[in-house]
Amino acid sequence: MVLSEKVLVQGIIKNLENKAWYPYCSPEGFYPRAGALIPWLAAAALMACTVGLYLGLFVVPVDAHQGEVARIVFIHVPASWVAMLIFLATAAAAGIGLTFNARLAAMAAIALAPTGLMFAFLDLWSGSLWDKAVSGNWWEWHLSTYSELVLVSLYIGFVGLHTAIEDLQRANKAGSWLLLVGVISVLVNLAAVPSWTAVHQGAPRGAASAIGLGTSELASLLATGLGFVMYAGAAALLRLRCVILEGERQSNWVTPRGSATP
Amino acid sequence: MSWDRWLEFLQMGGYALHVWGSYLVLPALVLIELVLLRLRKREILEHLGWRRDEWGRR
Numbered sequence: 001m002v003l004s005e006k007v008l009v010q011g012i013i014k015n016l017e018n019k020a021w022y023p024y025c026s027p028e029g030f031y032p033r034a035g036a037l038i039p040w041l042a043a044a045a046l047m048a049c050t051v052g053l054y055l056g057l058f059v060v061p062v063d064a065h066q067g068e069v070a071r072i073v074f075i076h077v078p079a080s081w082v083a084m085l086i087f088l089a090t091a092a093a094a095g096i097g098l099t100f101n102a103r104l105a106a107m108a109a110i111a112l113a114p115t116g117l118m119f120a121f122l123d124l125w126s127g128s129l130w131d132k133a134v135s136g137n138w139w140e141w142h143l144s145t146y147s148e149l150v151l152v153s154l155y156i157g158f159v160g161l162h163t164a165i166e167d168l169q170r171a172n173k174a175g176s177w178l179l180l181v182g183v184i185s186v187l188v189n190l191a192a193v194p195s196w197t198a199v200h201q202g203a204p205r206g207a208a209s210a211i212g213l214g215t216s217e218l219a220s221l222l223a224t225g226l227g228f229v230m231y232a233g234a235a236a237l238l239r240l241r242c243v244i245l246e247g248e249r250q251s252n253w254v255t256p257r258g259s260a261t262p
Numbered sequence: 263m264s265w266d267r268w269l270e271f272l273q274m275g276g277y278a279l280h281v282w283g284s285y286l287v288l289p290a291l292v293l294i295e296l297v298l299l300r301l302r303k304r305e306i307l308e309h310l311g312w313r314r315d316e317w318g319r320r
Contacts, residue, residue, distance in 0.1 A: 035315075053285070057285075062275070067277070068274040068275035068277055068281060069274065069275065069277035069280055069281060071274070071281055072280065072281055072284045075285055075288060076284065115295065118291050118292075118295060121291070122287060122288060125283075125284065126284035126287070129279075129280040129281075129283050129284050130284070133277050133280040231292070235296070235299065238296075238299045239299055239302075241303070241315075242299065242302045242303050242306055245307075249306075249309070249310060254310060255310065
């Protein structure tokens with residue numbers, strides 16, 4: 001056993017030394033690989049979302065306290081998870097771009113953010129509809145609703161800041177700082193979410209009972225969450241390929257020297 | 263399911279607006295995002311003079 005582990009570790013080290021992973025780190029090498037990955041991610045996302053939403057709408061029994069309206073949880077909670085996850089991924093990519101001056105990582109950050117914004121908006125929107133149904137108000141000052149709004153603002157702020165600065169290097173650096181500071185807000189949100197009773201309509205209903213009871217509820221949340229993650233991957237890779245071509249249009253692999261294209 | 267059951271399901275216990283308002287935003291947002299991505303891709307490919315995108319292109 002010890003020997004085989006040693007062989008495994010040596011194999012990994014050898015692989016790293018061989019620079020087999022280098023192609024994945026340059027925009028040029030990543031471009032075709034990302035393209036090959038997209039159809040698989042999209043197909044898997046479609047399947048996982050279908051399973052998750054089917055379970056949430058048809059299989060899960062009616063909530064004892066809130067009735068049918070509690071079914072919003074099966075889109076609200078996965079959207080919330082994924083909006084936060086994408087923000088952390090965006091900030092991580094931006095952080096790598098900032099510290100190692102890695103072009104592809106900075107490009108990944110700007111490619112991820114709009115899809116993250118989409119899920120943050122879905123989270124805020126469905127949360128608002130749920131509040132309206134349960135309490136009669138579109139807006140309730142729960143910690144979670146507040147964090148959702150902050151998350152939406154941070155995404156808009158990052159994309160806006162990045163777009164407003166024309167120099168790409170400066171835009172990447174400024175955007176990275178905003179994202180890294182914004183991680184604090186997401187951590188506050190993560191800390192808030194487990195305390196369901198304090199956050200979601202003040203009672204162990206809806207979200208809480210959905211998670212506390214039964215496996216179909218949990219399976220629905222996990223399947224939809226997984227589907228959202230894979231959709232976000234596919235959409236971000238699609239956008240990343242556009243960003244790569246836009247950013248690399250001066251370089252030889254995109255526009256070979258001597259060709260007529262500008 | 264029978265027609266009545268479907269109708270009952272669509273009514274969502276009187277919360278149809280809230281439940282379907284939450285769910286149907288997802289396909290709408292996905293559609294908007296994919297259309298915008300398609301337009302962006304077309305624009306950059308036209309700018310580069312690529313007739314179509316080749317995945318294996320170097």
